[in-house]
Amino acid sequence: xxxxxxxxxxxxxxxxxxxxxxxxxxxxxxxxxxxxxxxxxxxxxxxxxxxxxxxxxxxxxxxxxxxxxxxxxxxxxxxxxxxxxxxxxxxxxxxxxxxxxxxxxxxxxxxxxxxxxxxxxxxxxxxxxxxxxxxxxxxxxxxxxxxxxxxxxxxxxxxxxxxxxxxxxxxxxxxxxxxxxxxxxxxxxxxxxxxxxxxxxxxxxxxxxxxxxxxxxxxxxxxxxxxxxxxxxxxxxxxxxxxxxxxxxxxxxxxxxxxxxxxxxxxxxxxxxxxxxxxxxxxxxxxxxxxxxxxxxxxxxxxxxxxxxxxxxxxxxxxxxxxxxxxxxxxxxxxxxxxxxxxxxxxxxxxxxxxxxxxxxxxxxxxxxxxxxxxxxxxxxxxxxxxxxxxxxxxxxxxxxxxxxxxxx
Amino acid sequence: xxxxxxxxxxxxxxxxxxxxxxxxxxxxxxxxxxxxxxxxxxxxxxxxxxxxxxxxxxxxxxxxxxxxxxxxxxxxxxxxxxxxxxxxxxxxxxxxxxxxxxxxxxxxxxxxxxxxxxxxxxxxxxxxxxxxxxxxxxxxxxxxxxxxxxxxxxxxxxxxxxxxxxxxxxxxxxxxxxxxxxxxxxxxxxxxxxxxxxxxxxxxxxxxxxxxxxxxxxxxxxxxxxxxxxx
Numbered sequence: 001x002x003x004x005x006x007x008x009x010x011x012x013x014x015x016x017x018x019x020x021x022x023x024x025x026x027x028x029x030x031x032x033x034x035x036x037x038x039x040x041x042x043x044x045x046x047x048x049x050x051x052x053x054x055x056x057x058x059x060x061x062x063x064x065x066x067x068x069x070x071x072x073x074x075x076x077x078x079x080x081x082x083x084x085x086x087x088x089x090x091x092x093x094x095x096x097x098x099x100x101x102x103x104x105x106x107x108x109x110x111x112x113x114x115x116x117x118x119x120x121x122x123x124x125x126x127x128x129x130x131x132x133x134x135x136x137x138x139x140x141x142x143x144x145x146x147x148x149x150x151x152x153x154x155x156x157x158x159x160x161x162x163x164x165x166x167x168x169x170x171x172x173x174x175x176x177x178x179x180x181x182x183x184x185x186x187x188x189x190x191x192x193x194x195x196x197x198x199x200x201x202x203x204x205x206x207x208x209x210x211x212x213x214x215x216x217x218x219x220x221x222x223x224x225x226x227x228x229x230x231x232x233x234x235x236x237x238x239x240x241x242x243x244x245x246x247x248x249x250x251x252x253x254x255x256x257x258x259x260x261x262x263x264x265x266x267x268x269x270x271x272x273x274x275x276x277x278x279x280x281x282x283x284x285x286x287x288x289x290x291x292x293x294x295x296x297x298x299x300x301x302x303x304x305x306x307x308x309x310x311x312x313x314x315x316x317x318x319x320x321x322x323x324x325x326x327x328x329x330x331x332x333x334x335x336x337x338x339x340x341x342x343x344x345x346x347x348x349x350x351x352x353x354x355x356x357x358x359x360x361x362x363x364x365x366x367x368x369x370x371x372x373x374x375x376x377x378x379x380x381x382x383x384x385x386x387x388x389x390x391x392x393x394x395x396x397x398x399x400x401x402x403x404x405x406x407x408x409x
Numbered sequence: 410x411x412x413x414x415x416x417x418x419x420x421x422x423x424x425x426x427x428x429x430x431x432x433x434x435x436x437x438x439x440x441x442x443x444x445x446x447x448x449x450x451x452x453x454x455x456x457x458x459x460x461x462x463x464x465x466x467x468x469x470x471x472x473x474x475x476x477x478x479x480x481x482x483x484x485x486x487x488x489x490x491x492x493x494x495x496x497x498x499x500x501x502x503x504x505x506x507x508x509x510x511x512x513x514x515x516x517x518x519x520x521x522x523x524x525x526x527x528x529x530x531x532x533x534x535x536x537x538x539x540x541x542x543x544x545x546x547x548x549x550x551x552x553x554x555x556x557x558x559x560x561x562x563x564x565x566x567x568x569x570x571x572x573x574x575x576x577x578x579x580x581x582x583x584x585x586x587x588x589x590x591x592x593x594x595x596x597x598x599x600x601x602x603x604x605x606x607x608x609x610x611x612x613x614x615x616x617x618x619x620x621x622x623x624x625x626x627x628x629x630x631x632x633x634x635x636x637x638x639x640x
Contacts, residue, residue, distance in 0.1 A: 002521070002524050003522070003524075006518075006521045006522060010507070010509065010510075013509035013510065014509055017508070017509055299505070300505075300507055300508070303501075303505045303507065304507070305490065306464070306466055306493065306499055306501075307493065307494070307499065307518065307519055307522070307566075308490050308491065308492075308493040308494025308495070308519065308522055308523075309490065309494075309522055310486075310487050310490045310491075311486055311487070311490075312487075313522075401466075401467075402466050403461050403466040403467045406466075406501065406505065
């Protein structure tokens with residue numbers, strides 16, 4: 001251990017022997033680290049927002065369906081358990097937020113236009129806590145109960161249909177016998193969402209109204225459960241699994257929306273690649289700095305070897321020097337990233353490119369997400385790669401013959 | 410008397426351009442513990458090569474080098490490092506201090522590597538710097554000291570852990586006559602009071618006067634080996 005202190009002191013002093021070079025290299029590491037973390041926070045924020053928005057539309061971290069529903073999301077593939085049975089199984093079972101619903105493809109027709117949509121028959125009180133619709137921000141009103149006879153459309157959809165609150169539209173779908181099931185509804189409200197695509201795609205009616213229209217008794221097509229953290233759904237999944245049998249399929253949200261699930265996995269891979277790419281650029285500077293640092297003190301290395309320091313200690317000294325350089329650079333970069341990201345956590349308005357962002361499923365406000373895990377990843381990867389990059393100059397330094405090194409001019 | 414250094418039939422050839430230069434040519438010499446020996450030769454005579462071979466800094470092509478009762482020419486780099494650390498003090502021609510350390514830290518360096526406790530290191534380093542006349546300059550870095558002061562720091566570093574053998578290569582080459590005399594007085598005192606063996610490579614006539622044994626070399630061989638009364 002005493003050798004570590006000896007080498008650390010030497011490494012630290014040598015680091016500051018050439019102030020200018022060290023400061024330039026520290027700046028490069030700090031800016032590189034800042035770029036790694038800042039870009040990661042922006043991307044993480046964007047992807048998180050996409051996932052959260054996506055899950056809020058699904059909605060639910062865990063869902064119950066008929067085993068064939070995900071392949072053919074029609075009224076024919078309903079959950080085998082009746083609504084009453086579902087209530088008996090889950091109502092007092094400690095699930096904080098859950099709801100059963102009817103979700104079928106449908107066509108909405110105004111007097112001017114028709115559009116294909118996803119029709120949601122819901123119990124508005126059961127979904128209030130996790131719905132992507134802010135009930136209080138709806139133009140007109142939101143549904144008041146499962147028996148409500150009105151329809152709530154997305155504002156954008158209403159624009160497309162050239163309809164508005166108070167007018168009537170016709171909703172049309174299929175019943176379980178493949179017969180047309182349709183009914184006229186008065187538009188009672190227009191909801192707003194982060195993305196226009198959401199406003200264009202959904203229409204809400206009362207759950208029992210939907211069951212009547214589709215002639216499915218008290219059947220539903222899905223049951224949704226929302227937990228505390230979309231990244232950790234296993235406890236919720238296990239709890240739901242324990243209360244159903246094989247007649248239904250229980251799915252995590254990553255299985256319901258594989259695009260979003262893949263996105264989350266891809267994000268971690270992207271972070272790693274991004275960190276490595278930036279480090280590769282930095283590593284040229286780092287190796288050059290170390291090579292120069294070794295080159296300008298060959299005699300001193302020879303002297304240390306002549307005085308009895310072992311080659312492994314010389315190797316250790318150069319590696320410690322590299323690690324110190326990286327650690328200081330990382331610390332500055334981390335602080336810089338924290339100082340620049342924190343003020344932006346309230347959101348960055350990118351509405352000028354909102355259309356483009358929407359193509360990726362992202363909203364027009366970007367919330368940078370400074371994740372401790374990402375900061376740790378960036379720091380650990382840089383330290384490991386920095387260690388590897390410093391091995392070559394350190395190895396060369398340790399291989400000098402003292403008698404040759406000491407006479408170098 | 411016990412041998413401090415024993416070299417048997419040493420050969421060392423360097424290649425310089427197209428020529429082979431025999432730095433050591435079947436050289437044998439034995440130095441007893443407590444001796445004060447001067448190696449003398451014109452430039453290229455082989456004295457530095459012999460000094461390096463004795464210190465384990467250079468491995469001879471053939472022959473044997475013994476320090477006390479250990480043969481060192483077959484040791485690994487790590488073993489040689491341990492040997493130098495524990496038994497040998499070096500003083501080089503060009504001061505060779507670590508520029509990022511202060512005088513006191515330079516003196517402490519060998520003891521630090523040896524693992525001597527901090528308090529003991531500090532006490533010894535201050536005492537030895539006082540002994541070599543550098544009291545008050547302990548916190549200066551090499552660049553802030555004169556050549557003579559730097560060489561005295563190097564000497565202090567070489568002797569602070571009381572090695573059995575001190576090897577000095579042209580220790581007075583860059584010093585004025587007054588500083589040279591002070592340095593040699595210090596060596597003589599250490600030799601007499603601590604029975605430290607000194608092997609000094611030099612062609613400085615003033616240094617030779619302090620030695621009790623003069624070994625003259627030419628073309629890698631010993632041509633004269635005289636015992637004398639020191640100054």
